[in-house]
Amino acid sequence: xxxxxxxxxxxxxxxxxxxxxxxxxxxxxxxxxxxxxxxxxxxxxxxxxxxxxxxxxxxxxxxxxxxxxxxxxxxxxxxxxxxxxxxxxxxxxxxxxxxxxxxxxxxxxxxxxxxxxxxxxxxxxxxxxxxxxxxxxxxxxxxxxxxxxxxxxxxxxxxxxxxxxxxxxxxxxxxxxxxxxxxxxxxxxxxxxxxxxxxxxxxxxxxxxxxxxxxxxxxxxxxxxxxxxxxxxxxxxxxxxxxxxxxxxxxxxxxxxxxxxxxxxxxxxxxxxxxxxxxxxxxxxxxxxxxxxxxxxxxxxxxxxxxxxxxxxxxxxxxxxxxxxxxxxxxxx
Ligand code: CP
Numbered sequence: 001x002x003x004x005x006x007x008x009x010x011x012x013x014x015x016x017x018x019x020x021x022x023x024x025x026x027x028x029x030x031x032x033x034x035x036x037x038x039x040x041x042x043x044x045x046x047x048x049x050x051x052x053x054x055x056x057x058x059x060x061x062x063x064x065x066x067x068x069x070x071x072x073x074x075x076x077x078x079x080x081x082x083x084x085x086x087x088x089x090x091x092x093x094x095x096x097x098x099x100x101x102x103x104x105x106x107x108x109x110x111x112x113x114x115x116x117x118x119x120x121x122x123x124x125x126x127x128x129x130x131x132x133x134x135x136x137x138x139x140x141x142x143x144x145x146x147x148x149x150x151x152x153x154x155x156x157x158x159x160x161x162x163x164x165x166x167x168x169x170x171x172x173x174x175x176x177x178x179x180x181x182x183x184x185x186x187x188x189x190x191x192x193x194x195x196x197x198x199x200x201x202x203x204x205x206x207x208x209x210x211x212x213x214x215x216x217x218x219x220x221x222x223x224x225x226x227x228x229x230x231x232x233x234x235x236x237x238x239x240x241x242x243x244x245x246x247x248x249x250x251x252x253x254x255x256x257x258x259x260x261x262x263x264x265x266x267x268x269x270x271x272x273x274x275x276x277x278x279x280x281x282x283x284x285x286x287x288x289x290x291x292x293x294x295x296x297x298x299x300x301x302x303x304x305x306x307x308x309x310x311x312x313x314x315x316x317x318x319x320x321x322x323x324x325x326x327x328x329x330x331x332x333x
Contacts (some may be wrong), residue, residue, distance in 0.1 A: 028327040029148040031137050032157035033198040034040060041199055045167055047319035050313070055314060064322055065094035068252050069124040070110045073116070074151070075101040075131045080286050081151045081160070088317035097124070102147050112136065113143045120144050126321065128159055129153070134191075147324040151213045155189050159286050162195025164313045166203065168305055169240050171312070172281050177204035182234045183225075184209075184266055185244030192285045193244060197225050210234045211266055214255035215246075231266050235276045240307060242283040243268055243293045259292060269295040273303070283309060 019074065023043045033041070054062055070089040074082055082098070089096045099119065101107075106115060126147040129137050134156035141148045152158040170176050181200055187193045187209045200207050201224045208226040209216050220227050228234050235241060246262070256262050263269075268282065282294075284302045288297045299306060 011121075011291075017146070018208040024185070024325050025323045028158055028324055028326055029137070029141055031141070031148065031150045031200075033159045033162045033195045034157065036202070037161075041163070041166070041202060044163055044319050044323065045170065046164075047323060048167060048310075048315040051091075051315045051318040051322070054318070055311075060091055061093055062091065063093045065089065065092040065325060068092075068094045068126065069097065069129060070321065070324060071093045071097045071099055071119055071124050071127040072151075073099045073101075073119070073127050073129045074104070075129075075136075076152065078130055080313060081130065081158075084150075084310070084313040085151060085160075085317050085321075088314055088321055089126075089320055091314070092321060094126075094321070096102070112139070114141050117141050120146055121169045126324065149320060149324060150272065152191055154191065155194075156191050157195045158285075159195050160316055161174055161192050162199045163316045163320075164309050165192070165242060165283055165285065166199045167316055168283060168309045168312050169205075169281065170183070171308075172305055173239060176200065179205045179239040180208070180237050181205045181242065182210055182231075182238040182242045183242045183244065184231060184234075184268070185211050185215070186246045187211055187220060187244070189247040190244050192242075193221075197223055198243060208234050208238075212256045212262070213279065227262070232272065232275055235272070235280070238276060238280060240281045240283065241268065241276075241286075242285070242332070245289055245293060247286060257299075263292060267291075267295065268298050269291060269296055270301075279303070281305060285309065286302045 023039060025043060054060060062279050072082055072085055082251060086096050124146060126149065127140060128149045128151050129140060130151040131153050134154035135150050136153050137150040150157060152160055166176060173179060183193050183196060193209065197207050208228060209220050210228055213229055216227055218227050280303050282298065284294060284306045288294055288299055290299060
């Protein structure tokens with residue numbers, strides 16, 4: 001088992017600005033927001049805030065993870081998550097390996113366990129994994145002594161995206177408690193929706209899921225969300241709307257009559273915004289299908305913080321990489 005030593009926080013301004021709130025991080029892995037406490041989520045946010053300053057320096061690099069090796073183990077395509085985990089690890093001075101399953105010996109039949117154990121044998125410290133199977137990151141914690149970060153597992157969780165969305169809401173609105181957050185679209189296939197729900201509920205927001213009955217089953221009420229199929233009614237009192245992509249690649253049957261019908265009922269257009277609060281915050285985790293869930297002028301309009309989510313992703317991922325490494329010896333979850 002690999003023994004890790006805690007590295008010092010690189011930003012003195014972080015300590016001056018409120019430090020760690022007296023909280024000690026103990027988790028060697030980040031697998032989902034369902035597992036995290038409110039205090040753990042707030043500690044990630046404090047750490048991310050302290051890392052934001054590093055990205056404003058002319059030399060955007062600190063030695064916090066010097067000598068550590070981070071492996072991006074991606075079995076699904078990605079633009080934002082993969083790039084920002086790579087950049088986050090590099091800003092902390094870690095060495096980064098980008099593993100793409102499509103160009104690896106996985107295509108020759110090598111198992112996930114063997115893939116992980118072979119890469120671990122080269123002396124790596126952290127696996128950042130995206131996988132089409134829910135639970136794959138949890139399984140890897142049982143195959144390796146390295147730290148494991150879930151970068152999206154099937155339809156289960158995407159914890160860093162959930163953290164980014166909630167962090168961006170808190171930055172823009174100044175609080176989470178009591179806010180009405182509406183999440184629209186393909187909820188049933190969405191790991192982002194699930195991670196948002198777990199995190200937002202813990203921090204005291206009211207979450208409403210909206211979409212076609214085929215994509216937003218009433219069963220989500222048992223997880224703590226309000227469920228409705230009337231977007232205009234849900235938007236009337238909304239402080240935040242998070243628009244999700246229709247994940248055609250995960251669908252096995254036609255779940256709504258046509259794209260035109262979907263846009264009419266669930267697309268966010270300038271016309272639809274007329275019935276909402278003027279300060280409605282618009283989010284989207286990306287990638288956007290412009291003209292489907294979001295009209296282009298809304299995606300790029302004054303209420304949108306979509307690119308701010310991407311910028312915040314870097315600080316959140318720096319914080320998560322830093323914290324799991326602080327947790328010392330990697331042990332099973
Ligand atoms: N939001 C998100 O996970 O985007 P990517 O699929 O591009 O990583």
